Amino acid sequence: MRVHNLRQLGRLYSTKTSADSLREPIAGTVLEHHLYLVLRIQNPIRALESRRVLPLRIDIQRALLPHNGLVNLGYVTEDRLWARSEKLCSSQLASHGSPQEDEFDDEFEEDRHEEHYDAVAFAPERPPLHVKGITRNNFEERVDTVRLVQRDLPPLRRFEPGEYDGPVHIYVCTHGQRDCRCGEHGGGLADALMEEVKRRRTKQKGKGWDRVVIGEVAHVGGHKYAANALIFPHGEWLGELRAEDAPALLDALAVQPFSNGEGVTRPPLMPKHWRGRMGMSMDEQRRFIEDYLEIP
Template sequence: MRLLRSIKQCARIRSFATSSTVPNPLKSELPGTAPSHRSYIFLHTPQPPSDYAAKISTPVQRALLLKAVKWGGSVNFSWSKEQPAIPARPPGEEKLQEYYLTAFSSTRGCLEIPNVSLTNADEVEARLREHVEPAEDIAASSSQDIHLYVCTHGARDCRCGDTGGAVVKAILEELQKRRELDPVGPSHRVKVAEVGHVGGHKYAANVLVYPHGEWLGLVEPHDVSQILDAVLAAPSRPMAASEAPLCPSHWRGRMNLSKEEQLELYSSFHGS
């Protein structure tokens, strides 16, 4: 029954995608749907989310999540052709798997750790926990890179695979076009990766913008140029709790804000 319902949902999404002029009734639901988190942590995988099982978990991911969830950390998997990744261990050696890690917090921006395993998981978790503590100067310690993470976990829900995959393709094509027109322009700061399940299948495509901490939903390929314009115009740092939502028509929420705080923020700028 669940599989049949998912198939019907995907059919409706594909039908809707053929007409971009039809308003999506789900847009009114978007604000406040980003899960509350102080840090989002990505373990780089050597295979794309299109190859992930419907539910993906590994010993290292579980070890980090077990502790990180207590202080507001969330652990996911990401992939791109450009990001560094450690080759996968063969079946039966999952406990020996190592990862390159990228994490973002609302206080310190981006953190990269090149080698994470079960042997140093406690030490890594301590660094991640420290990374959510206040910093004196975020701008001075942060890279100017902008990271766009798109959920393309099709085995979890085909809407993410279909719409997410199309949005990734559109982003990469738009970035290539901009870079050809301006070889030294700001588009070179944008890094694109695909990620596993983030929650909210019905809001596909879901795009996570870091270090800003903004979550966007119901993104379609024709939205990409406008979203890139907005992201590139914003400072490359975690957004403060009082700043206006980025891309309000697609805004799901912001890192380090509860559902209630997200709704209040959205209403203060875009309330009726």
């Protein structure tokens, strides 16, 4: 098994200051899940009520809960980037013999007053899958489509480090109406990430920054770890981030691109801020840090 110098990372990470030694561990604080579905909304998360009741979202969550799926609301400012992500995902499906996204998405007549969503689904070690037009009338069918990314998307393409050419989504919790820390720290981080990605797209053309989607999500759990960021398809959850961490987060992604090659164990992204990973139980997250990073 290739471990990508995890032991060396562990030695670096285990060198703590006295203040760090008193800090509550954040690894192992992510609820176990094997699917994450982001329902795109048109209004900013920062303005979202504390506990917005959305019947369709609740129905989708109930349908996916038996399959260890989590559902959240997401906001992506730039339509162009969302559309590019859809196109990249569709191209990837076609390139390795899987049914294309368009085959899943029948046209529907939009009712401005009806709750409906376009969405993107993520599962461990899988590329993303976009799903369009989820409504009250078709959500059961769309849930079956969502589960394709989790269980039935054949064949599973293997990406060695550096081979993945699909979209990367970074979602920051900015739900300030739920907790002011998410609004303050999350909002600052989201703004800093958007600015830094724009800068890199201009100065580092051809380096893949045009495939990075920065979005905002509602409550993810763990207000005290704000700012929280979720990175897909890696499935990483990071916490205790600040706006000044934006360049380091993007640098870490550049050094550790998504891979799911046979026998490859991906190290945690930004170990100091690592809360957990999709596909792992909370105990497995803690053991992962202890075993591979040698934290006493």
